[in-house]
Amino acid sequence: MTYSIEIEKSNQACDILKELDFDAWLVWVRETSQMADPVLDLILGADLVWQSALLYTKQGEKIAIIGSLDADGIRSKGIFDKVVTYDTSIRDVLLSELNRFDPKEIAINYSKNDVSADGLTLGMYQILQDYLKDSDYPNRFVSSEQFIGKLRGRKTTTEIELIEHAVRITEEILEEIRNEVRPGMTELQIYHRIHRMMSAKDVGSAWHPDHNPAVDAGPNKEFGHSGPTDNKTKRGHLLHFDFGVKFQGYCSDIQRMFFFGTPDMVPDEVAHAFRTVRDAIQLAADAIKPGVTGNEIDTIARDYVKEQGYEEFRHALGHQLGRLAHDGGTLLGPYWEKYGESPSGILEPGNVFTLELYVTTENYGQVSLEEDIVVTREGCRFLSTPQKELVFIP
């Protein structure tokens, strides 16, 4: 019998439809090698060329309506109960499959809050409306945001194992690089060494390789999304990494702080900043459990940082982690406009989150850490080994 994560997630999709009492979910795409709905990796793991409709019902039926040239590849996946093909126009076959179920509401992939549930393009939406204009279906479309949040967020045990494996490889590489970095090396030299280690371990990059790993040496760089430079590491300075790998399609994402020198050389302001970041993460982790909102967790870390006399960090405390480094759904974040409704989501067992934040010192730049955790029935479990002290490079 065929087994794959895609089959596991497709079955989960029908279960969640039933749980939410949604009649049907429609994934409507074309030419996915150029513009892929981010949900496709999760439920299909293949490309579709012509206009294609993947239809899931709460009765548990999974139907692919696809171009004839895609049929062999999709059938061989063993995901769908029925594969309907066409050559020149999908309109009639799509309508006839919908008519078999006559769904009262059809979840489609648009969302203001969640990029991972917003895979439908405006042009494709207009085409869908055209095709179905003589039916009542266009009035039955609803956002799949809540549905995809659950589908993506509730990691199966297989998915959690893969993320944990990705985290372990990330930590191994950081341990190797710890033995190689010396004062005077540039960010770019360190970056290239890490890329060679990634190749040797046959893992991909969890986000755009241009700025993965982020390598930030010394006090004069804001940690963001710029790439490594010719800035040199220096005795008495900090070195920061933001690094994630992709292992069999699943991502890690952690941040670590190195210090060039011995423990007695660490300036007080750096030591205090480090403790603040480390303890804020632990306080947040201690509060995580099913049923709390993402915002409640963010607030704990954010308030603590402010109590310690720092400006609050200008990003969310944590995002979900999975097929994507930013895996959508509930966010551990503040209610800022750009985050939409995502901080009001409720944590569920199986959700995997990052916990990350920085504070800014006066003379030594930013101090930033990031750990990965999974929500359990009682609380949470760290997937990474939390950094408790600076890593000292002699």
Next chain:
Amino acid sequence: MTYSIEIEKSNQACDILKELDFDAWLVWVRETSQMADPVLDLILGADLVWQSALLYTKQGEKIAIIGSLDADGIRSKGIFDKVVTYDTSIRDVLLSELNRFDPKEIAINYSKNDVSADGLTLGMYQILQDYLKDSDYPNRFVSSEQFIGKLRGRKTTTEIELIEHAVRITEEILEEIRNEVRPGMTELQIYHRIHRMMSAKDVGSAWHPDHNPAVDAGPNKEFGHSGPTDNKTKRGHLLHFDFGVKFQGYCSDIQRMFFFGTPDMVPDEVAHAFRTVRDAIQLAADAIKPGVTGNEIDTIARDYVKEQGYEEFRHALGHQLGRLAHDGGTLLGPYWEKYGESPSGILEPGNVFTLELYVTTENYGQVSLEEDIVVTREGCRFLSTPQKELVFIP
């Protein structure tokens, strides 16, 4: 002075706005590592995390309105005249930049016909409408389809050189594999050897590596988008490749036919099929010149194949090639519903197209070839070396 293809294409963008008399073009995106508007590779070559607006005007001004954490990386690209940053909400800065120009129409990326011009998601479109709802701008949105068709389709000389280089590497690999394949090898064995050659030459895959190269041995496989199998090559049988690499971001895409045996062993039906496909491609190439429609070129090849007694091929004769293997815009295709308006586009100098088609034999499966050409001022030039005879494997 900084130079990059992204700068070249961004300048070209402003020129085309002027030519088409569009006041402004707005690229509106977020979290592009998860869901990237396909135009971003062309004009930016970087990811954006928070909601971001890239604004181009026909006066030649290029403005990036982006999250503060993205600012360093984007500034260092040297593309934009102005980089405006924000921390919690983009709304006011976006509105204030639009007000500086008060554009009468704003091209945004949606298109029914062209996936490469359809990068705006429905959720992001709704957010944009919300943000601008107290202004008249939502009434001024127009599709950027025609604009992006020209921007993507008019390859610069740098872009053509890169595609040509990708084609050359593809042909080198096919020449190497010619010396390695023997009857009895499976499709998967050949596929894996080609992947090793791609790694050795440090090139990527022009489309999903699961079915690139397509390797089709013997008569019983429809050439489509399914991956290689354990089917074995066999003396007296055909072997088909559909293969493209990505070199410095630019793609090739060619198909080749091998035959296991000597020229005298080729069955008449195979010989006739091969000549038909080869000659149909040449006839189409002979007719290509600026000013003709994509459909006119498709019709020439399609009619010839039917005259020769075959069923017509169930796909378009040719698609554009560039950053993407299917690079959008004008298509050399029939007027089938799924192709929308794209076959009515007009060929322009600098357009790079594939020319590809198959016919089906009675006993030996499909015979299919694909070449790559660039439209010139007078006609077209082959970027690939057209296959004129079957490649014989002893």
